[in-house]
Amino acid sequence: MTEPRSFRVEAVVLRHADWGEADRLLTLYTRERGKVRAIAKGARKIRSRKAGHLEPFTHVTLQLARGHDLLIVTQADTLDAYLAIHANLIKTSYAAYAVELLDRFTYEEDTENYHIFRLLTEALARLEQESDPWLALRYYEVCLLDILGYRPHLFECANCGRQIKAEDQFFSAVQGGVLCPACGKGLPGVWSVSVEALKYLRHFQRSDYAAAQRARPTPEIRDEVETLVQKYVTHLLERELNSPEFIKQIKR
Ligand SMILES: [Zn+2]
Numbered sequence: 001m002t003e004p005r006s007f008r009v010e011a012v013v014l015r016h017a018d019w020g021e022a023d024r025l026l027t028l029y030t031r032e033r034g035k036v037r038a039i040a041k042g043a044r045k046i047r048s049r050k051a052g053h054l055e056p057f058t059h060v061t062l063q064l065a066r067g068h069d070l071l072i073v074t075q076a077d078t079l080d081a082y083l084a085i086h087a088n089l090i091k092t093s094y095a096a097y098a099v100e101l102l103d104r105f106t107y108e109e110d111t112e113n114y115h116i117f118r119l120l121t122e123a124l125a126r127l128e129q130e131s132d133p134w135l136a137l138r139y140y141e142v143c144l145l146d147i148l149g150y151r152p153h154l155f156e157c158a159n160c161g162r163q164i165k166a167e168d169q170f171f172s173a174v175q176g177g178v179l180c181p182a183c184g185k186g187l188p189g190v191w192s193v194s195v196e197a198l199k200y201l202r203h204f205q206r207s208d209y210a211a212a213q214r215a216r217p218t219p220e221i222r223d224e225v226e227t228l229v230q231k232y233v234t235h236l237l238e239r240e241l242n243s244p245e246f247i248k249q250i251k252r
Pocket of ligand 1 (some may be wrong): 157158159160161162179180181182183184
C-alpha cells in the first residue's frame with residue numbers, strides 16, 4: 001500500500017526551530033502517527049496566516065504533504081490555543097516542561113500512541129483550567145511514566161519483593177522503585193522517601209484524575225514528591241540518551 005501524498009493529522013506542537021530564511025521546523029506529537037517533524041513554509045513572515053497556529057503546545061489540525069525529505073504543512077487550524085496557559089508564566093513553564101518531557105522520551109520512528117496523545121491534551125486542558133496546576137503536572141508525569149513502561153514499583157520493594165509498610169522508605173532509580181529499609185539502608189545512590197510522599201505517589205498511580213485531585217499534600221510533601229519524580233525522570237532520560245539512542249544512531 002502506498003502512503004498518500006497528503007494527509008490530515010491532529011497534533012500538539014512540541015517545539016519549533018528556525019529553518020532557512022523564513023520557515024519553521026516543527027516537532028509535533030500527532031494522534032495518528034506519533035511524533036513527526038514538518039516544515040511550515042513562510043511561518044516567520046510577519047503576516048503569515050499559519051504562524052499563530054504553530055506556537056508550542058497549541059492543539060491543531062494540520063494538512064501535511066510529503067516534500068522531498070520532510071513533511072510540509074499546507075494547512076493549519078487551531079483546535080485549542082490554551083490562551084490561559086500563555087497568559088500565566090507558571091502555567092507556561094509547566095506546559096513547556098510537559099511537552100519537553102514527551103519530546104525527550106519519544107522518537108520519530110515510534111508508531112502512533114493514542115494514550116500518549118490523549119494524556120498530553122488532557123494535561124494541557126487541565127493546566128489551562130486549574131487555579132493550582134501543580135497536581136495536573138504531577139499526575140501527567142506519573143501517567144506518562146506508566147504509558148512509557150517506566151512505572152515505578154511503589155507497593156512492593158523493588159529488591160526483595162516484600163510488601164512496603166507504612167514507614168519511611170528508600171527509592172532506587174536503578175531498580176525502578178521503592179526499597180524497604182532492610183534493602184535500602186546504607187546503599188549508595190538511593191534516596192530516602194517519606195511515608196507521606198510515598199502515600200501521594202501511590203494515590204496518583206492508582207487513581208483517576210478526579211480522585212487524585214482530592215489529595216491535599218503539604219508544601220513540604222509537594223516538594224518531596226516533585227524532587228523524587230524529577231530525579232527519577234532525569235535518571236531515565238540520561239539512560240535513554242546514552243544508550244538506546246546511541247545504538248539507534250549506529251544502526252542507521
Ligand atoms: Zn526489600
